[in-house]
Amino acid sequence: MPTPPRTLSVEAVVLRHSDWGEADRVLVLFTREQGKVRALAKGARKMLSRKAGHLEPFTHVKVLLAQGKDFWIVTQAETLNAFLSIRADLLRTAYAALVIELLDRFTSDDGENPALFQLLVHTLSRIATLEDPFIAVQYYHLRLLDLTGFRPQLFTCLRCGKEIQPENQFFDYQEGGVICPRCAPQVPTAKGISLNTLKYLRHLQRSTFEAAQRAQPSPAERNEMETILEGYFTYLLERRLNTPHFLNEIRREIAAQR
Template structure:
């Protein structure tokens, strides 16, 4: 059965000498895998349309087994994302996180629109680190994790100074700090952003301006939480960590010079 689907390519695997198996995340059908015959040939009409992160319209042949990608039209190539290695790494992390957190043909129109909007923002030059933090916080509910970020986990107070407790699964106010001696003493701006990222409607996202020290706090808290509860091991996250270390070393040497 021939069918037109709109989607975003989130994974590609080389198959044989000239073919690819592409996984497309679609609004109406969730994740679908297709064979793209000859897509690895430089002059193939499927070469451009089967690049990772491409948002396109695809004509596919679907059956009981692996479908076939017949042709496609690029809606957005994510050119700006592809031109910057670090931004590409963040985008790859987003799609891998989504891929590992969802089942095949698990239909979720909201999640599709969320991924598309996140990649569009990356392509438009929004802060990649912060967009990734927002993506991670919003994906928690998809994974089935629900940290308490509106009030204190212990006393349910909405007022006071707060820290983030990975062990207690949420915020602790200053009156309850002694419950977790290993809580993260985040700054109050970092606490507010954690809460905002979890609840925000991405389409309402305005200008992003977060201090470097606050970004480090957010990265530490979110990474620890994912390590503790998600059970996910993502190669793209390790690649980002390596790039960030290399960038830090380069910056330090440049300052010394």
């Protein structure tokens, strides 16, 4: 069998970190080449550390890793994009935290996924630069579901198989998609979804981002989109996400200031 590499040069996004010992940090990185990996940044908590500024959450970096006893060891780090506008704005920070939490929850240390890495980098860039990142985040949600094997069925009823008609429908988390009004009485867990919200979800699911960002859902439709997708994520992950509460708190603070 081939000998595992002793060093790795990878492109990564820092998902999170935690303190280790007196001065070190353990990083969770999502890399283009290896998927999710854990690495130790020695001395990263020291005041004069050259690595610390490159290894904050949300940062897109190039890192050189050396094989250690328990972890990969970060020997070099270079920032490719710090996404500074995310850190300077609480609403953007909340959106980015949601994106990172979802990717962290849906992935394990089981190998590369270049398409998911590219989606992550593009989404962070969109959150950093777009005036309103809402559509970029919902687009990410649906692409993440595609790339992790949980694509919801939005075009035909999961019970009878018939094409969805232009009327209000139902969505069931357990079934993984839309249930038509005729079949919904047989599915007590199905939740109502308006026709317009379903149209927006279908549009985002089948469009390029350039086409998707032309969508202009109303405030009520935005709320319904988030509720449906958050409920689906909660069912798939078997636990609630932490960041939607933070995101809603920031929105309430912004609304109160207007």
